[in-house]
Amino acid sequence: MKLVVLVKHVPDEAAxxxxxxxxxxxDLTVDRDGLSCRxxxxxxxxxxxxxxxxxxxxxxQICVVTMGPAGAVRTLARALALGAxxxxxxxxxxxxxxxxxxxxxxxxxxxxxxxFDLVLCGTASTDSGMSVVPAMVAERLGVPAACEADTxxxxxxxxxxxxxxxxxxxxxxxGMPAVVSVTDRIGEPRYPAFRSIVEARQxxxxxxxxxxxxxxxxxxxxxxxxxxxxxxxxxxxQRPALLVEGEARGAAARLAAYLTEHQLI
Amino acid sequence: MLRDxxxxxxxxxxxxxxxxxxxxxxxxxxxxxxxTAADLHAVHIPEQYGGAGADALATVIVIExxxxxxxxxxxxxxxxxxxxxxxxxxxxxxxxxxxxxxxARGEAMFSYCLSEPExxxxxxxxxxxxxxxxxxxxxxxxxxxxxxAGVSDYYTVMAVTDPEKRSKGISAFVVEKSDEGVSFGAPxxxxxxxxxxTREVYLDNVRIPASRMIGDEGTGFATAMATxxxxxxxxxxxxxxxxxxxxxxxxxxxxxRKQFGKAIADFQGIQFMLADMAMKLEAARALxxxxxxxxxxxxxxxxxxxxxxxxxxSDVAMEVTIDAIQLLGGYGYxxxxxxERMMRDAKITQIYEGTNQVQRIVMARNLPK
Numbered sequence: 332m333k334l335v336v337l338v339k340h341v342p343d344e345a346a347x348x349x350x351x352x353x354x355x356x357x358d359l360t361v362d363r364d365g366l367s368c369r370x371x372x373x374x375x376x377x378x379x380x381x382x383x384x385x386x387x388x389x390x391x392q393i394c395v396v397t398m399g400p401a402g403a404v405r406t407l408a409r410a411l412a413l414g415a416x417x418x419x420x421x422x423x424x425x426x427x428x429x430x431x432x433x434x435x436x437x438x439x440x441x442x443x444x445x446x447f448d449l450v451l452c453g454t455a456s457t458d459s460g461m462s463v464v465p466a467m468v469a470e471r472l473g474v475p476a477a478c479e480a481d482t483x484x485x486x487x488x489x490x491x492x493x494x495x496x497x498x499x500x501x502x503x504x505x506g507m508p509a510v511v512s513v514t515d516r517i518g519e520p521r522y523p524a525f526r527s528i529v530e531a532r533q534x535x536x537x538x539x540x541x542x543x544x545x546x547x548x549x550x551x552x553x554x555x556x557x558x559x560x561x562x563x564x565x566x567x568x569q570r571p572a573l574l575v576e577g578e579a580r581g582a583a584a585r586l587a588a589y590l591t592e593h594q595l596i
Numbered sequence: 597m598l599r600d601x602x603x604x605x606x607x608x609x610x611x612x613x614x615x616x617x618x619x620x621x622x623x624x625x626x627x628x629x630x631x632t633a634a635d636l637h638a639v640h641i642p643e644q645y646g647g648a649g650a651d652a653l654a655t656v657i658v659i660e661x662x663x664x665x666x667x668x669x670x671x672x673x674x675x676x677x678x679x680x681x682x683x684x685x686x687x688x689x690x691x692x693x694x695x696x697x698x699x700a701r702g703e704a705m706f707s708y709c710l711s712e713p714e715x716x717x718x719x720x721x722x723x724x725x726x727x728x729x730x731x732x733x734x735x736x737x738x739x740x741x742x743x744x745a746g747v748s749d750y751y752t753v754m755a756v757t758d759p760e761k762r763s764k765g766i767s768a769f770v771v772e773k774s775d776e777g778v779s780f781g782a783p784x785x786x787x788x789x790x791x792x793x794t795r796e797v798y799l800d801n802v803r804i805p806a807s808r809m810i811g812d813e814g815t816g817f818a819t820a821m822a823t824x825x826x827x828x829x830x831x832x833x834x835x836x837x838x839x840x841x842x843x844x845x846x847x848x849x850x851x852x853r854k855q856f857g858k859a860i861a862d863f864q865g866i867q868f869m870l871a872d873m874a875m876k877l878e879a880a881r882a883l884x885x886x887x888x889x890x891x892x893x894x895x896x897x898x899x900x901x902x903x904x905x906x907x908x909x910s911d912v913a914m915e916v917t918i919d920a921i922q923l924l925g926g927y928g929y930x931x932x933x934x935x936e937r938m939m940r941d942a943k944i945t946q947i948y949e950g951t952n953q954v955q956r957i958v959m960a961r962n963l964p965k
Contacts, residue, residue, distance in 0.1 A: 412597060522605045524635035525648035525658075528598050 332388060332485075334381045335442050336395045337452035337468070338374040338410050340403035342366040344457065358553060359560040360428045361458060363400050370406040373453025375413070377513050379520035381451050382414040384485050392416055394445055398426060398437050404536065411531035412523035418534065419445065423541040428553025431459075435467030437551060440544040443472060449490060450510040454479050462512070469510035477503045481516040598654060602661035605634055606669075614666035617791035618937050621783070623747055624791045627662070627669035632702035636662075638676035642684065645692055647700035652826065652891040656833040656884060663837025664844070667941035668791025670837060672705070674830045675743045675792075678949075679706025681823045682752045682768050686811035695750055695770055704749035709739035709771075709797055710820050717954050719754075720763040720817060724799060726755035733757075733769065733809070735777075735802040741948070745795035746780045749773050753799065754816045761814065768816035770808045777802035788940030825899050826891045828906035828949050832884040835906075835913035835945040839877050842920035842938040846870070849924055849933075860923075869923060873916045880909040900962040907955035910945035917942040 342354070342361060356362040370378075378395065385391035395410040397403050398421040407418040421441050429437070442450055450472075455462035462478075469476030480492035491504045492511055523531075541548050549555065573589060575582045590596045609630035617624045631637040640655045641647025650658070655677060663670035680699055683692050698704040715722040724737025735755055742751070751771045758765030771778060781796030811819055847870060850861040860866050887905035890898045917939035921928035928935045946952045 408597060412601070522630075522634040523597075523601055525598070525639050525650055525654070526635060526643075528601060529649075531597070 332391050332448045333446055334384065334391055334393045335445055335447045335450045336374070336377050336381050336393060336410065336415065337438055337442075337450060337464070338378065338395050338397045338406055339371040339453075339456045339458075340368050340397060340399040340406040341371040341456050341458040343369040355563055358428060359563055360553065363402060368402060368406070370409045371453055371456045371458070373455060373457065373513070373515060374410075375453075375520045376515055376517055377451040377453050378410050378413045378415060380483055380513050380517055382521075383518065384449075384483070385414070388485075394419060396438060396441050396445070397421070398429075398434060398441070400427075407536055408531060409523075411534045411536070412528045413520065414523070414527060416534065418536045420536060420538045421540075421544065422538050423548070425541055425548035425552045428556060429551045430556040430558050431461055431463050431467060432557055433551035433555060435464050435471055437541070437544060437546060438464065439468045439471035440546055441539060442468065444539075444544065448507050449485065450474075450508075451483075452510070452512050454512045454514050465510055465512035472508070472510065474508045474510060475505035476510045476512075477505050478512045480511050480513045483511060483513065483517065599657050599661060601634070602636060602658050603664070605630055605636070606662050606665045610662060610669050611665035614669070614791075615931075615934065615937065617666065617668055618788075619790075619931070621790040623793055624666060624669040624672075627666060628672055628705075631662070631669075631672055635702075637672055637702050637705075638680065638699050639673060640677045640684075641680065641696050641700040645696035645700055647696065652829060652888040653885060656829060656888045659830050659833040660837040660840070663834040663941075664841040666791070667834060667838050667938070667944075668789045670834050671743055671789065671792040674827070674834055675708065675748075676706050677830055678743075678823065678827045679708040679748065679750065679752050681826055682708075682810050682819045683770070685822055685826075686768070686815060686819045687770075688807075691770065691808065691810065699750070705744055705747060706750045706752065707742050707744050707748040707797075708823070709742050709751050709753045711741045712738060713740050717951060719820070720766065722754060722756060722766065724753070724755040725759075726757050726767060726769060728757070728806070729803070731806050732803050733806055735769065735771065735799045735804065737799050739797040739799070741784070741794055742797045743792055743794055743948075745797050746773075746783075746793055751778075751797060752810065753797075754820050755799075757813050757816075763817040764814050766817040766820075767813050768810035768819050769804060770810060771799070771802060771804060775802050775804060787943060788937070789944050824949055825902045828902040828955070829884060829887045829891050831945055831949050832880070832887065832902075832905035832909035835909040835942065836877065836881050836884055838938050838942045838945070839873075839880070839909075839913040839916040842917040842935050842942075843870070843873050843877060845933070845935055845938075846873075846920040846923040846928075849927075866923065869919055873919050876912045877916055880905075880912040884909050897962070897964055900959055900964055903950070903955040903958040903962070906945075906949065907952045907959070910942070910952060913942040913945055914939070 381393045393415045394417050395415040396419045466476045477492040479494050482493040484491040489506050494501045575586045610627045613626045639648040639650035643649035659670050659674050712722050726733045726735045753769050753771045757767040777800040779798045784794040853860045884905040887901040890901050920935040927933050
């Protein structure tokens with residue numbers, strides 16, 4: 332059984348103060364070369380989920396795929412340390428500035444070339460957060476998509492997911508091959524064990540270009556993007572203020588009630 | 597990647613408990629669980645015994661990153677190495693298999709029993725006796741300052757087998773917590789590393805099979821000293837981590853603290869202090885990593901470099917943590933901020949595994965040629 336996990340190399344929110352100068356390049360794309368980047372957290376959950384599936388079956392091969400700049404090899408290395416067996420890096424200068432449609436086209440082509448039974452990925456990346464790529468990849472591959480899974484069961488030829496939609500909990504069963512995107516409720520990723528960090532260095536990491544995927548360079552990238560970013564404005568952080576007024580005793584009681592209600596004390 | 601992983605784990609799973617562990621003087625169980633889950637509790641154990649097989653430098657990086665957030669917790673990987681290294685260096689294959697594998701699996705920890713009430717820096721003057729009786733040895737005596745005593749399942753105990761021969765009459769043994777006659781003293785009330793239990797180990801007619809001797813009879817002291825050559829590097833690592841934690845905290849604080857209308861980091865007096873702290877720390881790190889490489893290769897000059905790294909890094913840790921408190925001013929002096937804990941923790945690195953005065957004796961006797 333072949334699992335392909337789609338991962339993204341995103342700016343690390345903990346490492347840099349985002350949305351200040353230096354986040355965006357001159358063409359208003361996110362400047363991933365200038366920021367410290369990491370494996371997108373939702374995708375880390377997807378890698379973890381692939382590992383859990385692998386532990387229940389003997390025949391699982393996990394391949395991680397990313398499309399991104401040269402620095403994205405670090406994200407792949409991390410996914411390999413977490414337990415993936417091999418990695419594919421789609422690297423091509425022409426991909427710079429690609430929108431979701433182009434991204435899904437490239438990822439689908441890579442997945443198709445690898446062959447797959449199940450594609451896993453996070454629900455959305457932590458940078459752009461559109462959450463459309465999983466469904467787009469499924470559409471391009473012509474397979475069903477089960478998105479925002481809180482739980483995944485993998486059977487012989489079908490995959491079942493459970494999704495919490497707020498007012499209802501929905502169980503969806505789709506035939507394999509399929510694309511499944513997972514939420515952060517599916518199970519916290521582990522930290523890579525020492526030996527798996529060492530072993531990760533020996534694993535295969537392949538680099539594919541657009542030519543390898545037979546996609547014309549003119550049909551992807553910033554020029555072919557269906558959306559255009561005209562300007563970026565930092566948004567002032569708004570914190571809701573609470574002003575407790577009135578005479579001291581009553582105000583103190585209301586403040587205490589507020590703090591208790593919000594579980595702050 | 598290793599450093600990033602350990603740092604992320606330490607910040608998420610160990611740091612939140614560091615202040616509480618110190619305040620309550622309790623064992624950092626959360627840290628042990630997290631380190632064991634990620635296979636980082638005893639990374640130095642060779643692969644053939646089921647360990648991670650990390651080299652000396654990787655072990656240093658693990659200890660350093662754990663110590664950066666909690667020195668007490670960093671004693672888990674550090675003392676596991678200290679306690680089990682005598683076996684790695686000198687024990688028979690059977691003994692290694694028997695005792696290293698459970699440690700590698702995270703089922704047991706290992707402590708090291710060398711010091712006694714009357715035998716500290718002069719360890720060879722120890723009084724604990726091991727007397728041969730048929731196929732067994734019977735051990736009697738008291739060991740003091742035993743890190744993780746009571747928590748560890750296994751203890752490497754140095755004991756006199758032939759009092760005539762002084763240091764050549766000392767042998768090393770593996771003693772189990774469950775052996776009859778093994779008991780522990782009250783936890784010491786310490787200045788720092790309060791989360792790591794330090795207790796006396798009492799050996800009262802402890803009868804163990806002769807096969808539990810590490811190496812040959814009379815080689816125990818040599819094994820103990822050879823062990824320290826390697827593990828002093830891990831104490832240097834711990835000192836580096838503590839200092840790095842204090843420097844990182846102070847660096848963040850001075851950028852946020854405003855006086856006279858600007859961040860105090862804008863004052864040159866503050867900048868010079870930070871520059872000195874970072875400079876000393878990096879010098880200590882370079883020496884420590886160099887010593888770690890020598891430890892891995894087993895170079896002849898390891899004795900000098902291990903002592904030098906431990907001595908220098910621990911002195912630097914003391915200076916850097918004290919300066920970090922100074923940078924935080926009155927806040928640094930309170931337990932609401934972590935730097936005073938780091939200073940208290942740093943102090944022990946100048947004392948254990950040989951005081952820094954003893955390190956200077958060791959260095960002077962083994963000067964680089």
